[in-house]
Amino acid sequence: MSQGSPGDWAPLDPTPGSPAPPNPFVHELHLSRLQRVKFCLLGALLAPIRVLLAFIVLFLLWPFAWLQVAGLTEEQLQEPITGWRKTVCHNGVLGLSRLLFFLLGFLRIRVRGQRASRLQAPVLVAAPHSTFFDPIVLLPCDLPKVVSRAENLSVPVIGALLRFNQAILVSRHDPASRRRVVEEVRRRATSGGKWPQVLFFPEGTCSNKKALLKFKPGAFIAGVPVQPVLIQYPNSLDTTSWAWRGPGVLKVLWLTASQPCSIVDVEFLPVYHPSLEESRNPTLYANNVQRVMAQALGIPATECEFVGSLPVIVVGRLKVALEPRLWELGKVLRKAGLSPGCVDTGAEPGRSRMISQEEFARQLQLSDPQTVAGAFSYFQQDAQGLVDFRDVALALAALDGGRSLDELTRLAFELFAEEQVEGPGRLLYRDGFSTILHLLLGSPRPAAATLHAELCQAGPHQGLSLCQFQDFSLHDPLHGKLFSTYLRPSPKPQASTPGGRMALANGTVPVPKQKGD
Numbered sequence: 001m002s003q004g005s006p007g008d009w010a011p012l013d014p015t016p017g018s019p020a021p022p023n024p025f026v027h028e029l030h031l032s033r034l035q036r037v038k039f040c041l042l043g044a045l046l047a048p049i050r051v052l053l054a055f056i057v058l059f060l061l062w063p064f065a066w067l068q069v070a071g072l073t074e075e076q077l078q079e080p081i082t083g084w085r086k087t088v089c090h091n092g093v094l095g096l097s098r099l100l101f102f103l104l105g106f107l108r109i110r111v112r113g114q115r116a117s118r119l120q121a122p123v124l125v126a127a128p129h130s131t132f133f134d135p136i137v138l139l140p141c142d143l144p145k146v147v148s149r150a151e152n153l154s155v156p157v158i159g160a161l162l163r164f165n166q167a168i169l170v171s172r173h174d175p176a177s178r179r180r181v182v183e184e185v186r187r188r189a190t191s192g193g194k195w196p197q198v199l200f201f202p203e204g205t206c207s208n209k210k211a212l213l214k215f216k217p218g219a220f221i222a223g224v225p226v227q228p229v230l231i232q233y234p235n236s237l238d239t240t241s242w243a244w245r246g247p248g249v250l251k252v253l254w255l256t257a258s259q260p261c262s263i264v265d266v267e268f269l270p271v272y273h274p275s276l277e278e279s280r281n282p283t284l285y286a287n288n289v290q291r292v293m294a295q296a297l298g299i300p301a302t303e304c305e306f307v308g309s310l311p312v313i314v315v316g317r318l319k320v321a322l323e324p325r326l327w328e329l330g331k332v333l334r335k336a337g338l339s340p341g342c343v344d345t346g347a348e349p350g351r352s353r354m355i356s357q358e359e360f361a362r363q364l365q366l367s368d369p370q371t372v373a374g375a376f377s378y379f380q381q382d383a384q385g386l387v388d389f390r391d392v393a394l395a396l397a398a399l400d401g402g403r404s405l406d407e408l409t410r411l412a413f414e415l416f417a418e419e420q421v422e423g424p425g426r427l428l429y430r431d432g433f434s435t436i437l438h439l440l441l442g443s444p445r446p447a448a449a450t451l452h453a454e455l456c457q458a459g460p461h462q463g464l465s466l467c468q469f470q471d472f473s474l475h476d477p478l479h480g481k482l483f484s485t486y487l488r489p490s491p492k493p494q495a496s497t498p499g500g501r502m503a504l505a506n507g508t509v510p511v512p513k514q515k516g517d
Contacts, residue, residue, distance in 0.1 A: 025207065054100050061097065061157065064088075094142070104256065108261070118193045118197050121225045121227035123222065130207055134231055145199070168181055186221060230293065231266060234265055307444045316479055319443055333396075333399065353390070413470075433452040434448040440486065
């Protein structure tokens with residue numbers, strides 16, 4: 001199949017014919033010939049000196065960060081540090097941090113608005129989060145406390161700075177960690193000004209500044225007033241954006257250090273006081289603050305977010321992965337020379353058949369252990385480590401360039417539809433519908449289940465008929481375009497490989513590295 005990138009057709013468009021908001025996960029940097037010459041010269045002369053001096057200053061921060069917490073017990077670190085440690089170390093880190101950003105080319109930090117006191121707004125929320133340079137916002141905020149991954153404690157210098165900051169740490173590997181973080185945020189936010197302010201980047205990952213990602217509710221759980229803080233880089237050329245797809249860390253660092261002068265605008269908006277309903281509903285609170293900040297920035301507020309390791313975008317009433325894992329699977333299997341058309345006959349319509357990794361390898365005629373493990377990991381496994389062979393059959397059918405969209409959607413329905421409890425015929429219920437959308441489009445299962453419930457409201461049953469499912473997937477003006485873009489069949493299958501097996505006909509797209517926090 002020849003699958004196009006969603007970024008090519010602006011999938012954020014909520015209604016056909018209306019102006020499409022930009023894709024917030026993609027940043028493209030276009031340089032003219034003159035600009036390329038300028039960056040080559042400044043990159044060779046200015047950038048190396050700036051980066052070297054900045055790293056020297058970064059390591060000079062370590063003694064101040066270490067001194068503030070040296071000799072203190074874990075119990076003492078549960079309270080805000082005061083006295084000479086606070087005065088000497090805080091001012092030292094603040095001054096050296098400003099020098100570090102100055103050396104990287106951020107010669108001006110323009111501040112508008114008035115920062116609220118810790119009593120007026122215990123929590124600060126900063127957006128848009130677009131780059132690893134965004135911690136510069138800590139300087140005009142007088143180094144508030146932050147929330148960071150516990151794994152960052154092991155990073156040289158950065159770990160020392162987090163301990164200095166008395167940061168709130170969350171571990172992705174410990175399910176109980178998030179609950180403890182919520183409790184700690186609430187404890188500090190309701191301390192009556194005893195603790196300094198806590199700063200959040202509520203988007204949770206970087207975008208390209210052209211739209212706000214969905215705000216996570218963590219900053220709003222305490223139900224206290226928050227102060228929105230806007231971060232903008234009003235430079236003639238955007239070298240700072242570090243989106244999911246775009247220039248990498250080194251290129252962003254090098255191009256920004258090659259700029260003669262970079263400017264940062266930090267604007268403090270009025271304190272947002274939650275209503276009673278918002279204080280009880282963190283998600284509602286987060287959504288309303290997101291809209292206020294988006295309006296002040298003049299950009300759209302979207303439902304786009306990261307789910308796991310994949311960016312999720314919104315198409316109509318559905319959330320889909322920007323690049324579904326199906327495309328990654330196609331890349332793995334194409335390297336193995338797999339012929340997808342010969343393996344779907346073993347799947348029984350409407351009945352699950354759970355298979356192990358060994359049976360998976362035999363069925364697909366794969367011998368390389370690494371390829372088997374990689375391909376098997378793309379499918380949802382149960383508690384025993386087994387996968388439903390119907391999932392495998394549908395995925396391989398989608399990667400087979402010989403099927404039309406009508407045939408593919410019909411096969412999906414036949415595999416996952418179930419007999420009605422009362423009455424003749426078969427219907428596609430919530431779990432089957434969610435599985436199909438998750439496999440083909442990368443849709444989060446909860447979002448797909450919600451859409452299924454909406455589609456079933458128009459009919460007398462709790463399931464979809466084949467006609468209803470194909471009306472949604474093929475004939476709906478927006479969702480039909482989505483299916484055809486992700487699963488558009490190629491005009492003709494590719495030729496067989498020299499080894500005798502037919503190569504997969506999908507034009508898979510290499511998946512860039514995630515650039516989250």
